[in-house]
Amino acid sequence: MSTHIVILGAGFGGLELSARLSSAFGDDVRVTLIDKNESFVFGFSKFDLMFGRERLEGVRSYYRDITKPGVEFRQELVVSIDPGSRAVETDRGTYEADILVVALGADYHFSATPGFVEGGHEFYSIDGALKLRELLPSFTSGAAIIGVMGEPFKCPPAPSEAAMLLDEWLTSRDVRSAVQISMVLPWDMPIPLSASASQAVLDRFAERNITFVPDQVVTGLDPAKKVAFLRDGIELAYDLFLGVPVHRVPAVVAASGLAVDGWIPVDQATLATRFRDVYAIGDVTSAPVPKAGVFAESAGRAVAEHLIAQIRHGGSATPYDGTGACYIEFGDHKVGRVDADFLTGPSPTGPFTAASLETAQEKKAYAETRRQRWFGE
Numbered sequence: 121m122s123t124h125i126v127i128l129g130a131g132f133g134g135l136e137l138s139a140r141l142s143s144a145f146g147d148d149v150r151v152t153l154i155d156k157n158e159s160f161v162f163g164f165s166k167f168d169l170m171f172g173r174e175r176l177e178g179v180r181s182y183y184r185d186i187t188k189p190g191v192e193f194r195q196e197l198v199v200s201i202d203p204g205s206r207a208v209e210t211d212r213g214t215y216e217a218d219i220l221v222v223a224l225g226a227d228y229h230f231s232a233t234p235g236f237v238e239g240g241h242e243f244y245s246i247d248g249a250l251k252l253r254e255l256l257p258s259f260t261s262g263a264a265i266i267g268v269m270g271e272p273f274k275c276p277p278a279p280s281e282a283a284m285l286l287d288e289w290l291t292s293r294d295v296r297s298a299v300q301i302s303m304v305l306p307w308d309m310p311i312p313l314s315a316s317a318s319q320a321v322l323d324r325f326a327e328r329n330i331t332f333v334p335d336q337v338v339t340g341l342d343p344a345k346k347v348a349f350l351r352d353g354i355e356l357a358y359d360l361f362l363g364v365p366v367h368r369v370p371a372v373v374a375a376s377g378l379a380v381d382g383w384i385p386v387d388q389a390t391l392a393t394r395f396r397d398v399y400a401i402g403d404v405t406s407a408p409v410p411k412a413g414v415f416a417e418s419a420g421r422a423v424a425e426h427l428i429a430q431i432r433h434g435g436s437a438t439p440y441d442g443t444g445a446c447y448i449e450f451g452d453h454k455v456g457r458v459d460a461d462f463l464t465g466p467s468p469t470g471p472f473t474a475a476s477l478e479t480a481q482e483k484k485a486y487a488e489t490r491r492q493r494w495f496g497e
């Protein structure tokens with residue numbers, strides 16, 4: 121009987137892994153890919169939704185379109201995981217895996233920040249981005265805060281991108297001069313990996329009159345007084361609060377015993393968990409890389425290589441390299457790029473390519489190649 125690999129979660133990590141396993145083995149290995157949703161949406165498409173650049177249908181890729189030899193997609197909710205026996209229960213059935221890969225991403229804990237549910241908005245979920253799309257046109261004056269409410273959070277440049285895109289959007293509607301934009305971040309620079317990318321963001325902030333509030337997190341909101349409380353006792357008045365929510369593992373992962381100190385620990389080179397033949401990739405782990413799609417993708421690639429070598433009883437897999445090209449939207453249709461490398465050298469590096477229209481095209485091509493590779497569209 122062929123090896124049965126069960127992949128939980130069809131985001132960046134799960135999709136990359138299943139596509140690579142299919143290319144390597146075709147029908148010789150059985151891959152079951154499970155996700156509760158019917159479609160995949162890139163994290164960065166939430167900006168397209170929020171600022172009305174795209175409709176939801178335009179940014180969705182449907183899992184039913186996956187036609188990869190050996191891969192069967194199931195739209196089911198995972199309700200329990202037993203890592204010791206590699207048994208998985210969903211709302212529709214049970215699975216016994218020879219090899220289990222957990223790629224369930226990070227969930228949001230909106231109520232962890234007092235006052236946020238009542239008084240704030242967010243662009244980290246599709247629902248949040250769609251609500252903002254309705255609300256933004258009525259925001260024509262006052263103070264807008266983009267504030268991080270906890271670490272770690274997905275895509276370290278995303279709050280900076282939100283600030284620069286909000287500036288662009290308000291400018292296009294001729295109301296920018298009536299709005300003050302501030303961004304609250306837990307670090308002393310916008311993109312800690314790259315001093316040059318951080319400087320470019322700060323230059324753009326200075327040029328566009330966006331206030332950077334470093335080394336702080338938003339710990340609560342008073343929706344009645346419209347005040348945001350920061351960690352060090354600072355209070356900031358707001359009219360529009362866009363929060364980056366506290367993140368946590370999905371409840372099913374928390375209940376499985378896989379997580380330690382909040383996230384799933386993995387072997388840095390192989391992404392194996394401490395349970396035999398159980399791997400974890402992407403945002404759900406505490407691997408020493410930021411939570412971002414490009415690193416989930418490179419983790420999917422690394423586990424694929426590892427499993428290909430293991431199943432073929434030969435060859436050795438390259439250790440996980442923690443690399444990825446991170447694209448940063450600067451506004452005016454321009455995109456910059458940080459070539460992040462967290463694990464191949466003695467310390468992480470992130471050379472920066474300045475924002476341009478060419479790199480914006482490159483980002484589009486990046487998304488298109490993934491759609492083709494993962495969905496065969």
Ligand SMILES: Cc1cc2nc3c(=O)[nH]c(=O)nc-3n(C[C@H](O)[C@H](O)[C@H](O)COP(=O)(O)OP(=O)(O)OC[C@H]3O[C@@H](n4cnc5c(N)ncnc54)[C@H](O)[C@@H]3O)c2cc1C
Pocket residue numbers: 128129130131132133134154155156157162163164165166167196197198199223224225226243244245274275278370372401402403404411412413414415416446447
């Ligand atoms: C505004 C924004 C902008 C971003 N921009 C970028 C960017 O430019 N570049 C970049 O690299 N990253 C970006 N990201 C981050 C990126 O989207 C995530 O880091 C990435 O999706 C993580 O991949 P993953 O495979 O680990 O998890 P995910 O892609 O989150 O996939 C996890 C999957 O598991 C499924 N799932 C969860 N629980 C269950 C369950 N119980 N049962 C069944 N299925 C379940 C989910 O439906 C989901 O499809 C951005 C994120 C945001 C919010």
